Amino acid sequence: MISTKHFLFTTAFAVALHFGIMNGFGAAENLLPNLLPKPVKCQIRSGIFKLEKSAMLLARPGAEAEAQKLAEALRLPTGFVLPVTTNAADAAAITLELDASLKPVVGEEGYRLSVTPNQALIRAPSEAGLFYAAVTLRQLFPPEMFSPSESSVPNGGWAIPCVIIDDFPRFSWRGLLLDPARHFLPAESLKKFVDLMAMHKLNKLQLHLTDDQGWRIEIRKYPRLTEIGSVRKESPKHRDPAHGDGIPYGPFFYTQAEIRELVAYAQARHVTLVPEIEMPGHFRSALASYPDLSCTGGPFEVRTRWGVESDILCAGNDRAVAFSKDILDEVCELFPSEFIHIGGDECPRTRWKACAKCQARIKAEGLKNEAQLQTWFNHRIEEFLVSKGRRLIGWDEILEGGLTPGATVMSWRGISGGIAAAKAGHDVVMSPTSHCYFDNGQAEGPGEPECIGGVIPLPMVYSYEPVPEALKLAERAHVLGAQGNLWGEYIWTPRDVEYFTYPRAAAFAEVVWSSPQQKNYDELLPRLRADLERLDQLGVKYRPLDAAPPKR
Numbered sequence: 001m002i003s004t005k006h007f008l009f010t011t012a013f014a015v016a017l018h019f020g021i022m023n024g025f026g027a028a029e030n031l032l033p034n035l036l037p038k039p040v041k042c043q044i045r046s047g048i049f050k051l052e053k054s055a056m057l058l059a060r061p062g063a064e065a066e067a068q069k070l071a072e073a074l075r076l077p078t079g080f081v082l083p084v085t086t087n088a089a090d091a092a093a094i095t096l097e098l099d100a101s102l103k104p105v106v107g108e109e110g111y112r113l114s115v116t117p118n119q120a121l122i123r124a125p126s127e128a129g130l131f132y133a134a135v136t137l138r139q140l141f142p143p144e145m146f147s148p149s150e151s152s153v154p155n156g157g158w159a160i161p162c163v164i165i166d167d168f169p170r171f172s173w174r175g176l177l178l179d180p181a182r183h184f185l186p187a188e189s190l191k192k193f194v195d196l197m198a199m200h201k202l203n204k205l206q207l208h209l210t211d212d213q214g215w216r217i218e219i220r221k222y223p224r225l226t227e228i229g230s231v232r233k234e235s236p237k238h239r240d241p242a243h244g245d246g247i248p249y250g251p252f253f254y255t256q257a258e259i260r261e262l263v264a265y266a267q268a269r270h271v272t273l274v275p276e277i278e279m280p281g282h283f284r285s286a287l288a289s290y291p292d293l294s295c296t297g298g299p300f301e302v303r304t305r306w307g308v309e310s311d312i313l314c315a316g317n318d319r320a321v322a323f324s325k326d327i328l329d330e331v332c333e334l335f336p337s338e339f340i341h342i343g344g345d346e347c348p349r350t351r352w353k354a355c356a357k358c359q360a361r362i363k364a365e366g367l368k369n370e371a372q373l374q375t376w377f378n379h380r381i382e383e384f385l386v387s388k389g390r391r392l393i394g395w396d397e398i399l400e401g402g403l404t405p406g407a408t409v410m411s412w413r414g415i416s417g418g419i420a421a422a423k424a425g426h427d428v429v430m431s432p433t434s435h436c437y438f439d440n441g442q443a444e445g446p447g448e449p450e451c452i453g454g455v456i457p458l459p460m461v462y463s464y465e466p467v468p469e470a471l472k473l474a475e476r477a478h479v480l481g482a483q484g485n486l487w488g489e490y491i492w493t494p495r496d497v498e499y500f501t502y503p504r505a506a507a508f509a510e511v512v513w514s515s516p517q518q519k520n521y522d523e524l525l526p527r528l529r530a531d532l533e534r535l536d537q538l539g540v541k542y543r544p545l546d547a548a549p550p551k552r
Contacts (some may be wrong), residue, residue, distance in 0.1 A: 025243040034530035037513035047117040051158040057084045058092030066130040067096045077147040097122040110168025111340030128270045134529035143533035173481030173513040179488030182210035186253035191492035198269035198366030200509035206274040212284035212303035216253045226253045230283035232302040255322035259334045275335045293320040295355035306489045308346045315377040316357030325384045333386045345395035375401035420476040431483040435464035450490050462507040484508045495541045502542035
């Protein structure tokens with residue numbers, strides 16, 4: 001690839017060559033710029049658009065906020081003032097306009113971007129569409145446009161090819177998961193992660209806020225959750241997880257003020273934060289804080305090793321059920337997300353078998369077994385969430401005792417859980433360990449960091465198809481999308497997060513945005529290299545691409 005730092009002609013054909021690759025055609029109008037994810041339709045036209053120091057942005061009614069965001073993003077690297085005007089009589093270089101008539105063409109989150117030598121025109125049915133169009137516009141520029149501070153002007157200036165782009169996402173759920181429960185991630189690092197998601201048009205960030213090894217969210221009604229539950233005596237030793245490191249860990253948690261700030265930050269970038277509060281399993285940090293919520297009464301300590309914990313919340317205890325609702329009440333106040341994730345995975349029910357309260361609950365409710373007791377518990381939680389205008393989502397284990405009426409399933413143990421849920425009329429998010437677990441290694445070798453085990457290389461991520469062939473056409477509508485997960489056992493720092501996430505998340509972004517017919521790994525690579533140049537500008541510590549693509 002020819003570096004944008006060194007080469008830019010001013011003819012339309014040369015600009016198209018500079019920004020794109022041949023896409024099976026010889027004409028310049030059929031070249032594909034280095035956009036990621038790939039747009040639905042992109043036509044290169046003759047001429048170039050050059051952003052000048054005197055340029056201004058025009059915000060049509062309702063587009064003011066997105067115009068200000070774009071102006072700020074362009075100001076940082078260029079140093080240009082780029083004022084935003086609402087006066088249609090002003091000669092604006094870039095115009096943003098809400099246009100409801102486009103919705104039948106591009107959907108709720110789509111957009112149309114038209115660039116001529118004189119103007120870049122962004123139209124979309126929603127603010128989200130305006131935002132994604134602005135991301136595409138920035139990607140058309142040299143990678144220096146993503147610098148967080150004023151950059152040297154590229155050769156040829158801040159120029160892009162003239163294009164017409166119609167674009168919209170394939171799925172509504174384009175997600176990633178972070179796990180600050182095992183290893184805490186500072187709020188500022190979460191903001192950077194959100195920025196990178198938005199840059200790739202990903203829109204759901206699931207935060208795994210609680211687990212056996214730590215409780216990471218302030219709940220004002222139950223202060224012991226963070227006083228006790230956010231601290232563990234030690235952690236598994238680096239590269240020797242069977243032994244402890246002897247170093248106290250914590251207290252680490254997000255205050256409610258920090259959560260509100262993070263939610264607002266993400267919303268401004270059209271990323272929804274989806275909270276995950278694990279219940280009834282993965283609950284040891286809560287039981288260390290309130291042991292009477294268990295089947296045995298404790299005492300307990302916050303777990304210091306990875307793995308699955310046998311002590312879980314007592315589903316036969318009325319106070320434990322009320323406690324769970326109290327927590328979710330505060331969570332719902334903090335997170336406006338439609339979906340609230342309750343986990344539900346890896347929940348050993350052995351304590352319930354020996355618990356008089358749980359067995360009494362099974363008998364009183366006419367349940368057949370402990371799996372149905374978990375469904376009974378989930379149903380109580382779902383009823384509460386529905387009363388708050390929310391929807392319950394959980395890992396595919398919530399299928400085992402029968403799904404609650406409105407449950408959405410996140411399928412992680414392969415795709416069978418997602419297939420079963422969709423066939424039963426439930427919405428699903430696909431997230432199988434085979435393709436979507438980014439805490440697995442990206443390659444084998446002595447230079448690779450410690451990981452949870454297994455290898456999921458970049459081509460495997462890109463090859464993933466979220467809609468199973470086993471589903472009929474009507475059932476496929478229940479697949480909301482897919483999610484890549486970055487569990488935290490071996491993710492120690494924000495730098496580790498970046499290394500394990502990128503470039504895989506960039507490839508994944510195309511999986512969930514673009515149509516499967518558009519996917520081509522060999523064609524992805526030049527665009528991905530351009531994307532990594534943008535990540536260089538942002539100081540992202542991604543894993544470099546292999547010198548040669550792995551054998552497929």
